[in-house]
Amino acid sequence: xxxxxxxxxxTRSLVHGKMRSILTMLGIVIGIASVIILMxxxxxxxxxxxxxxxxxxxxxxxITPGAPSNGRFSPPASAQGVIxxxxxxxxxxxxxxxxxxxxxxxxxxxxxxxxxxxxxATESYQGVTADMFSIRNLTIGKGYQFTQSDVDSAxxxxxxxxxxxxxxxxxxxxxxxxxxxxKDISFRVVxxxxxGGTGAFGVNQGDIVLIPITVAQKELLGISYFSTILVxxxxxxxxxxxxxxxxxxxxxxxxxxxxxxxDFSIQTQANILSLLGNVTSILTLFLAAIASxxxxxxxxxxxxxxxxxxxxxTREIGLRKAVGATxxxxxxxxxxxxxxxxxxxxxxxxxxxxxxxxxxxxxxxxFTSIGWVFAFPISAVILSLAVSGIAGIAFGxxxxxxxxxxxxxxxxxxx
Amino acid sequence: MIDVQGLKKEYIEGETxxxxxxxxxxxxxxxxxxxxxxxxxxxKSTLLHILSFLDRPTGGSYKFQGKSIDDMTDQELAHxxxxxMGFVFQSFNLLSRLTVYxxxxxxxxxxxxxxxxxxxxxxxxxxxxxxxxxLNTEAGRLSGGQKQRVAIARALVTDPNIIFADExxxxxxxxxxxxxxxxxxxxxxxxxxxxxxxxxxxxxEFANRIIRVKDGLVESDKAITAHSLHGTLK
Numbered sequence: 001x002x003x004x005x006x007x008x009x010x011t012r013s014l015v016h017g018k019m020r021s022i023l024t025m026l027g028i029v030i031g032i033a034s035v036i037i038l039m040x041x042x043x044x045x046x047x048x049x050x051x052x053x054x055x056x057x058x059x060x061x062x063i064t065p066g067a068p069s070n071g072r073f074s075p076p077a078s079a080q081g082v083i084x085x086x087x088x089x090x091x092x093x094x095x096x097x098x099x100x101x102x103x104x105x106x107x108x109x110x111x112x113x114x115x116x117x118x119x120x121a122t123e124s125y126q127g128v129t130a131d132m133f134s135i136r137n138l139t140i141g142k143g144y145q146f147t148q149s150d151v152d153s154a155x156x157x158x159x160x161x162x163x164x165x166x167x168x169x170x171x172x173x174x175x176x177x178x179x180x181x182x183k184d185i186s187f188r189v190v191x192x193x194x195x196g197g198t199g200a201f202g203v204n205q206g207d208i209v210l211i212p213i214t215v216a217q218k219e220l221l222g223i224s225y226f227s228t229i230l231v232x233x234x235x236x237x238x239x240x241x242x243x244x245x246x247x248x249x250x251x252x253x254x255x256x257x258x259x260x261x262x263d264f265s266i267q268t269q270a271n272i273l274s275l276l277g278n279v280t281s282i283l284t285l286f287l288a289a290i291a292s293x294x295x296x297x298x299x300x301x302x303x304x305x306x307x308x309x310x311x312x313x314t315r316e317i318g319l320r321k322a323v324g325a326t327x328x329x330x331x332x333x334x335x336x337x338x339x340x341x342x343x344x345x346x347x348x349x350x351x352x353x354x355x356x357x358x359x360x361x362x363x364x365x366x367f368t369s370i371g372w373v374f375a376f377p378i379s380a381v382i383l384s385l386a387v388s389g390i391a392g393i394a395f396g397x398x399x400x401x402x403x404x405x406x407x408x409x410x411x412x413x414x415x
Numbered sequence: 416m417i418d419v420q421g422l423k424k425e426y427i428e429g430e431t432x433x434x435x436x437x438x439x440x441x442x443x444x445x446x447x448x449x450x451x452x453x454x455x456x457x458x459k460s461t462l463l464h465i466l467s468f469l470d471r472p473t474g475g476s477y478k479f480q481g482k483s484i485d486d487m488t489d490q491e492l493a494h495x496x497x498x499x500m501g502f503v504f505q506s507f508n509l510l511s512r513l514t515v516y517x518x519x520x521x522x523x524x525x526x527x528x529x530x531x532x533x534x535x536x537x538x539x540x541x542x543x544x545x546x547x548x549x550l551n552t553e554a555g556r557l558s559g560g561q562k563q564r565v566a567i568a569r570a571l572v573t574d575p576n577i578i579f580a581d582e583x584x585x586x587x588x589x590x591x592x593x594x595x596x597x598x599x600x601x602x603x604x605x606x607x608x609x610x611x612x613x614x615x616x617x618x619x620e621f622a623n624r625i626i627r628v629k630d631g632l633v634e635s636d637k638a639i640t641a642h643s644l645h646g647t648l649k
Contacts, residue, residue, distance in 0.1 A: 005524045016512050319508040322469055323569070324497020324525035326490045409469040412508065 001329045010336040017309075024305045025345035027298025028391065032349025032384045033356065034291040039383075040357045042284030043375035049280060051373070053272050059102075060135065061243055061268050063087065063229040063250070068265035085225040086254065086263040092229060094253050100237040100245050105131040106226040108216050114160075114209055115181040116168040123164060125182060125209040127216025135232045138205075143176035143191035146212060154214040158187040162195045163206030183220055187211060239268055288380075295387060298345070299395040306338050306399035317403050318411025331404040338396025339389055346388030350381055416480060416577065416608060417443040417466060423474030424461050424631075435461040437631035438475065443610065445576070448603040450619035451612045453628035460581060462628060463612045467500055467579040468492045480576075497525050501570025503599075505582035507562040509569075511555030515546060518554050519569045526573055540568040544598055560591025567598055577608040584618050596621045 014021045065084035087106070095104045108127040113120055130148040132138070138145075146157045160168075160175065169175045175189045193205060217223055233242040243266050250264050251257075310317070317330055357376060364372040424436040435458045443449055453459040464470040465477065468484070477484045479495065487495070496502075501522075509518050519537045528536065541547050544564035549557065554565060563583060570578050580599060584592030600621050603609045613619050620639065627634040 001525055002530070004530075009524065012513075315508060316510060319510070320521065320525070321493065322467075322496060322502050322508075323522040324493050324573075326493040326525070328490075329525055407470070409464045412469070412504070 001325070001332065003332075006329070006332050006336055010333055010340060013309075013313075014337055014340060020305065021341060024302055025341055025348065027301040028295065028342050028345030028388055029298075029349040029352065031291065031295030031298040032346045032388055033353040034294055035288055035384055035387070036350055036353025036380050037356050037360075038287035038291045039284060039380035040353070040376050041360065042280065042287050043377045043380075044361075044373050046277070046280035046284065047373040047375050049276055050273060053269060053276060059233040059235060059239065061231040061233055061239070061246060061266060062272075063091075063231060063246065064265050064267070065225070065227070065263065066265060067262055084263065085223075087226040087229055088224070091250055091253050092226070094249050095229070095231060095246065098245055098249055100234050100242045101231055102234050103131045103135055103232040105129050105135050105230045105232075106213060106228070107132060107230065108213060108221060108223065108227050110216070110221055112183045112209075112220065114164065114168065116175075116178065119168045121164060121167050121207070123207050123209055125211060125216065125220070127213035127220070128210050129213050131232075132210070132230065135230050138210075139194045140191045141194035142174065143189070145191050146210075151212040151214055154212060154218065156185065156187045156215060157190045157212065158182070159191040159193060159210040160189055161193050161206045161208045164209065165192045167207075182209060182211070185215075185219055239270070243268060292387070295391060299342070299391040302338055302341055302392070303395040303399060306334065306396055307402065309337075310334065310399045310403040313403075314406065314411045314414040317406050318408050318414065321406070321408035322412060327404040330406075331400045334400035334403045335393060335396050338400070339392030342388040342392035342395070343385070346385050349388070350384055353384075416445045417441075417610075418478040419466070419475065420477075421475035422462070422465065422472050422477060424458070424465060424470070425473045434631055436465070436472070439628070439631070439633055440475075441626060441633060441636065443608065445608055446603075446606055447624055448600070448609045448622040449611065450622035450625045451610065451628060452614060452616070452619050452625055453634075454614065457628045458631040459612050459614075459628045463579055463581055463610065466610060467502065468496050493525070497522060497573060499576045501567075501573070501575040501578040503563065503566050503570050503578065503580040503583045505585040507559075507566045507586070509554040509562055509565055512553060514551050514553055515541060515557070515565050515568075516550050518565055519572050522569060522573045528573070536572050536574075537568075540572040541565075543571060544568045558591070559587050560594055563587060563591070563595050564598065567595065567602075571602070575607070577610065578602060580609065580611045582613055583611070584613070584615065592618065 065086045089106075092104050092106050095101055105128060107129075109124060111122060111124050113122050114125075126132075129151050130146065133140075133145045140159070141162060143159075145159055146155070150157050158180065160180070165175045168180060169178065175192055178189050179186050180189060181187070193208070193210075195206070211220075213226075231242075231246060233239055246266055247259070247262070251259065251262065254263060256262060317325075320330065320333075354376060358374070361372060361374040419439055419441050422436050422439040423434070426433045426435060437458075439458075439462060451459045451462060461470070465472050465484075466479075468479070471484060480499070484492070510521070516537055519540055520533060523533045523536065538547065538550070541550055544567050546561060546564055546568065549561065549565075554562060557565065563586075566583075567578075578599070583595055583599070587595060596618060599609055599611065609622070611619070611622060619625050622639065624636070624638045626636045
């Protein structure tokens with residue numbers, strides 16, 4: 001039998017049972033739509049997170065205190081709440097002498113209540129040096145950034161994020177040269193960051209307070225160590241070489257001979273990206289796996305209906321066999337029917353999924369300030385089409401075999 | 416054309432085996448018009464099903480056009496059914512939602528006849544049964560007699576050597592039944608072999624040979640001459 005004829009025969013019988021075909025397809029439609037939605041939402045979330053990390057710059061190296069963790073997915077000790085004091089001013093000085101490094105910026109951080117008049121907010125603050133602005137690509141929207149001499153002489157000046165500026169001062173008051181209180185210490189606001197700055201390390205830059213590191217260490221935290229050192233690698237050097245130099249300098253400085261006993265860890269943007277990429281990919285796959293359960297349910301629905309159809313059409317099968325259809329012809333006809341059902345269901349499911357993803361995107365970008373990305377991964381589309389085709393074969397083969405194996409005379413006599 | 420020796424067919428229904436055919440021996444030559452008669456349960460339908468390759472015997476030998484059924488695979492049987500045999504059933508077995516044209520096309524779908532030649536074959540076959548005006552009517556909307564004529568057109572369309580008809584007039588009024596039999600007779604006159612199963616003697620007598628079957632065995636096998644036909648009618 002020509003495939004063209006088989007295809008025509010199959011579509012015809014699906015069209016004759018329109019309502020049933022549509023209801024049967026529904027299971028696959030829902031399954032594929034949920035796979036598409038979850039995969040594309042997962043992809044959007046991944047793009048969002050990775051975009052934020054990329055915002056910190058590709059030649060940025062982050063040094064945190066504490067030994068690097070052994071497990072690939074666990075954060076360094078310093079991030080687990082353990083206080084480690086191994087990063088000191090002498091490390092910064094030593095790194096600054098390295099020719100492969102352009103800039104070194106230590107930072108300390110904490111949380112405090114920020115007060116202006118009757119308005120207040122509990123926000124993260126960071127004690128930074130003047131280099132931090134250039135290393136992190138922070139741009140000033142109003143006023144100016146504080147200088148290294150402000151840092152050296154421990155002046156009480158602050159640069160605040162644009163969202164925090166609105167919270168404290170309202171939309172109409174210019175925050176520059178106003179005085180805010182941070183842990184009951186007065187700071188003069190000298191600048192406001194421009195909007196849309198990318199947040200890194202989970203800190204929302206819109207709400208941040210930046211003050212000279214000297215003030216933060218002595219007056220707010222009472223410490224002399226750093227919580228992080230950011231290093232900007234010289235563009236002329238390979239980033240792996242730079243990290244090895246940093247490790248060497250810090251080992252010398254800390255008197256460490258065994259690299260396994262490092263009391264610091266070094267991460268590059270590439271490290272962080274691959275870690276985050278792994279985590280979010282697993283998450284996306286997990287979501288897709290949940291969604292595919294509904295695909296299996298839909299497939300069983302198809303199998304069920306096809307079995308009913310085979311029984312109902314026993315006489316038709318008998319007639320076709322009597323006039324010369326071979327077992328393979330019958331098998332082919334029923335397989336084409338089930339694959340057509342699942343494939344059409346897949347196409348409709350993809351369309352519905354795309355619609356929902358589009359609505360989510362429109363909703364999120366209209367009502368929130370999250371920089372949600374419209375991601376519609378082509379891999380999800382290909383996967384869905386492949387899965388629906390395979391489901392058609394997998395769930396159609398059993399009913400089709402039942403049909404093909406019928407003895408012509410028994411089938412003709414069936415009542 | 417058909418050569419049957421000691422043909423047996425046994426069904427297992429539940430625990431007890433039933434012998435539908437208990438050793439039938441007969442041969443049918445090309446161009447004959449044969450009626451197989453017998454009361455219900457005599458095995459006449461079973462015999463027709465085996466002769467028409469719809470079922471396999473459980474004993475004895477059956478050669479169709481010199482080839483033994485035992486040497487043929489199911490697929491080969493399907494090809495012979497398609498190429499050399501035509502079928503007319505008591506209950507028509509049309510696909511009621513398809514048009515006359517599409518119903519008659521079905522055997523061609525399983526043949527090696529090219530799609531370009533099909534339309535002419537279908538139109539000729541439908542014309543031969545006088546239904547050319549109903550070509551695009553759904554089969555379900557036709558009267559019983561018209562349905563059976565469509566079924567004959569479907570049997571004709573692949574230009575088979577032999578046509579098997581299983582109680583073709585059983586579901587028809589006498590007027591339509593007569594019409595159907597006239598068509599079968601004219602097919603025979605054009606050189607085709609026709610094997611007919613019926614329990615009505617009026618229908619059987621369109622043939623030129625009547626084989627009576629009883630309890631799974633051939634009871635009598637008589638050629639009908641003009642003389643004996645006259646005698647029966649009297």
